[in-house]
Amino acid sequence: MxxxxxxxxxxxxxxxxxxxxxxxxxxxxxxxxxxxxxxxxxxxxxxxxxxxxxxxxxxxxxxxxxxxxxxxxxxxxxxxxxxxxxxxxxxxxxxxxxxxxxxxxxxxxxxxxxxxxxxxxxxxxxxxxxxxxxxxxxxxxxxxxxVGNDFGTPGVTKYAIMLDTPEQAERFNRRMINACVRAYAQEGPIRPGQLDVAIIGAGATGTELAAELHQTARGVVAFGLDKIDPEKDIKITLIEAAPRILPALPEKIAEAVAETLRDLHVDIRTGSPVTEVTAEGVKLANGSFVPSELVVWAAGVKxxxxxxxxxxxxxxxxxxxxxxxxxxxxxxxxxxxxxxxxxxxxxxxxxxxxxxxxxxxxxxxxxxxxxxxxxKGEPLRPFHYRDFGSLVSLGHYSTVGSLMGFIIGRSFFIEGLFARLMYRSLYKMHEMALHGPWKVALDTLSRTLTRRTEPVVKLH
Structure with a gap:
């Protein structure tokens, strides 16, 4: 044993x-x-x-x-x-x-x-x-x-947050909100990198988070933190060691997502392995430094x-x-x-x-x-995996919406409203497996109504 x-x-x-x-x-x-x-x-x-x-x-x-x-x-x-x-x-x-x-x-x-x-x-x-x-x-x-795999990179455990659990995700959200409130309340100007976010790993989690953060950070600032200029004071950097973002997905999806993220002024650094994470930011293998006090590690799993x-x-x-x-x-x-x-x-x-x-x-x-x-003592049958494609959600940005490489016999590309509905349907399939159709329908209606009376972003 x-x-x-x-x-x-x-x-x-x-x-x-x-x-x-x-x-x-x-x-x-x-x-x-x-x-x-x-x-x-x-x-x-x-x-x-x-x-x-x-x-x-x-x-x-x-x-x-x-x-x-x-x-x-x-x-x-x-x-x-x-x-x-x-x-x-x-x-x-x-x-x-x-x-x-x-x-x-x-x-x-x-x-x-x-x-x-x-x-x-x-x-x-x-x-x-x-x-x-x-x-x-x-x-x-x-x-x-x-769980997240930091590959032994110095500083990740101390200065970066992984997104393995809801508690870690909520911890990052609180840190982001507190950083905005701190910047608003301080007497001096906002320091370089003080509100910047570095996302290490441009797989599905990293790219989706970059798009969501672009929207919600502006939502937080809109609720009275008018000292902060999102276009000038908040910068999102997406860092990937591979030659392109979304390296596990078809190149056409990666290109479309990259184009949308650049339109959102997300700084994409590909071919840039991280050598260390510090309290002030991220050191890259090419010798450059990305100032950021908010770091998310989404570069691999084990x-x-x-x-x-x-x-x-x-x-x-x-x-x-x-x-x-x-x-x-x-x-x-x-x-x-x-x-x-x-x-x-x-x-x-x-x-x-x-x-x-x-x-x-x-x-x-x-x-x-x-x-x-x-x-029953019967022989077991082998498992056969079917790849139904890959979906990447870019939040509520209607210019691209959600992207999908959907494989049924061969690959084809979709975007916009249909892709967004397909992305949401994956979660509904999970809920259906757990609750059945009636509870899922009632819960969906309840969430829709509740969202009409609450802030569109979390503020605490």
Whole structure:
């Protein structure tokens, strides 16, 4: 057993308060894929119905208490989305959909005993909420997503903010608002770089954040901070080590997005690896310096460190769990991985399935049927990923709107209103998987009405 699974002798397998004669399916991670899988399995297997009895116990382990769809984090960081209207409480979702929510962070597994270990949790005053504990599983699904990869760059941890969680996104938003208020209240002039934003990494998250920030920063200033001139005092710099922005997407999309960002006066620095982040700004490999006291790191992702300590399970160079075509880990058929935690190179492909929301959604749908087959003792079928294209949202700018490379047999390019509707439909598909059509329709109507009576940007 690895060091991460060595626990004090007092650690016990806690009872789940349920019929232990039923198979126990444990899902670790409440992101898009994990929560969709827990919800669907809970509805299907986790409760008694008049036409069938409960067939399994479903548990969802998650270190947060609420769920936000990760592709929306850039909107939270920019302040253009009200988190309270979009977050889902795991405890309530489990009650409504037949699964148990277990609050805590996974620290390791014991494959021989089929145990998953959780760290203790504490409140803001340091008081223990839940103790160190463990749960026995029959089937374990790991879906804890990915985290930002700073590649060992000096200063990133101390001076930059990553966008892995809603808390980090909200932290950046507060820092941006406080910087604007501070600049407005100070006696002297605004210093160079004081309100500038450097976004390191021009993938989808970085480019979408640049467009959102251009709009929302001006919205914040418009609410009485008239000392600040957005055109002169706020500069957004998008930094990318690759030769162009959006290096993983078709070049036509990248060119169109770059043109729009330049129209918004976003400074794009491509072919510019970052060597250090300081309190005053960002140092580039070519010797130049980008003054900025607000820095976002969105330059790469990797699997969380805990994945390398799961009792010998195989991991990739990017610290993701290596899985077979059935999404089972290579060294344990009772442990599955999906979403950003899984590393799978499809047959005939040269690269792994990309860490996208559509991949997590497809893998969750696949495991929903395959786990039921496993419980019946039937052979598992391979997962086949279908790339439905890539969408990049540039906020509310009508000149470009949303861009999409949509692949059905071959690629073609769309933009404007249709692309924007397609982008929003991805989130609606996620909501539909969790709530069904009626609740999604009512929630959408409620958000639409509420936005008419609130500021268009977050001001605190």
């Amino acid at each position: 690895t060091e991460s699974t060595t626990l004090p002798a007092t650690t016990k397998v806690l009872p789940v308060g349920d019929d232990t004669s039923l198979p126990h399916i444990v899902i670790v991670g409440g992101g898009a894929g994990g929560l969709e899988l827990a919800t669907r399995l809970g509805d299907r297997l986790g409760r008694d119905r008049w036409w069938r009895k409960k067939q399994a116990r479903i548990s969802l382990i998650e270190r947060a208490r609420t769920h936000i769809w990760k592709p929306l984090l850039h909107e939270i960081a920019a302040g253009s989305m009200d988190t309270a209207q979009h977050e889902i409480e795991y405890q309530a979702q489990g009650y409504w959909h037949g699964f148990q929510f277990r609050y805590g962070e996974m620290t390791g597994v014991d494959r021989k005993k089929q145990l998953v270990y959780l760290a203790a949790t504490y409140d803001e005053d340091g008081r223990e909420i839940t103790p160190v504990r463990s749960f026995r599983y029959d089937i374990l699904v790991i879906a804890i997503g990915c 699997g969380p460190d805990v994945l390398a300590k799961l009792d010998g399970l195989e991991v990739s160079k990017s610290n993701q769990l290596v899985v077979t075509e059935t999404l089972q880990t290579t060294r344990d058929p009772n442990i599955f991985a999906l979403g950003d935690s899984a590393y799978l190179v499809p047959e005939g492909a040269t690269a792994p399935i990309p860490p996208r929301a559509q991949a997590a959604h497809q893998e969750a749908s696949h495991l929903y049927t395959e786990i039921q087959r496993k419980l």
